[in-house]
Amino acid sequence: MKIGFVLNSFNTESCGTSIILMNKACQMGHSVYALDVEDFVFSNRSYMEVYSYKIKKCKELSSPQDCLDQLKDLNLTKRKISLRELDVLFLRNNPTEENATRYWAEHAGIAFGRLAQQEGILVLNDAYGLSEAFIDKLYFEELPKCIKPASIITRYKNEILEFWNKHDKKMILKPLQGSGGKNVYLINKKEKNINQIIDAISEQGYIIAQEYLPEVEDSGDIRVIMMNGKLLEENGEKALIGRINKNKEEFRSNFKVGATATNSQLTPAIEEIIKLTSPRLIRDGLFFVGLDIVKDKLIEINVLSPGGLGRFKDIGLPDFAKTVITAIERKLYYKKKYNGRFSNRELATMD
Incomplete structure (x- = not known):
């Protein structure tokens, strides 16, 4: 199996889930390619291409850190390949972690993922599904509703304050688009800066006010x-x-x-x-x-x-990485045996 992992940037990548999965796939004998979200080359006259770095063969006991060290090598050189050389494209870039100067990168992975699906590459998660779930x-x-706390999404301060009062002046405030707990606030009766906090979060867009769960x-x-x-x-x-x-x-x-x-x-x-x-x-x-x-x-x-x-x-x-890679192997097996009779979206969650 030839599997490509789409990351935000090699420079900002840490030894997390993506690197763990890449290392495990390599250990299991697969060809693993890493690419940034900026590495796609699209032509409407030929197949799509990508600049990528092929992970060097991992030793049986290699660690994810060994894999990450390869990506951090200052002498690393990416090679341009046809996307059709890959069997699978795993979209692992997180749009919410892009900074303001890379606003163009937020939608790029999913957008090029859709084009990859049109060329017959197995894309995970399904890029059209991700488009629908982008926020x-x-x-x-x-x-x-029964499995969620009460919440409101708005940019109107009066609506947020009304929600706060309805919930005994205790709520969670966070931006609609964000991750990792960044800019998430607990607002209680003692909070004196509630107006400033609402103003600060609203500069990023919509705000979620969510019922606090003690x-x-x-x-x-x-x-x-x-x-x-x-x-x-x-x-x-x-x-x-x-x-x-x-x-x-x-x-x-x-x-x-x-x-x-x-x-x-x-x-x-x-x-x-x-x-x-x-x-x-x-x-x-x-x-x-x-x-x-x-x-x-x-x-x-x-x-x-x-x-x-x-x-x-x-x-x-366990880190569960082997089970994840084995599941991807099965999807590729089904894809080849059924010769295109299953859609990407069906294959993406096929057990």
């Missing part, structure tokens, strides 16, 4: 990794990881703001959330997705570039 916090709002203070939240519309499992182990911030001054449970990993159990409430989320993910061809849950409520869904695989080892679980 994942809005996509989240299309899921059943359970997060003691138990944090739980990241659930979904694959093919199901809870990801490997050898009976489930891809559930608790995230708790021991800093009592910090309400956010993101790893990027200091949360630590803990073991978590699959509760009936989490099973219900998975059951109600699954049909939508399958329908939209969203192969690899992250859910964030507090007790019995889904608080966020990440369809663009879900992470967390590197944290499972901290709680004695």
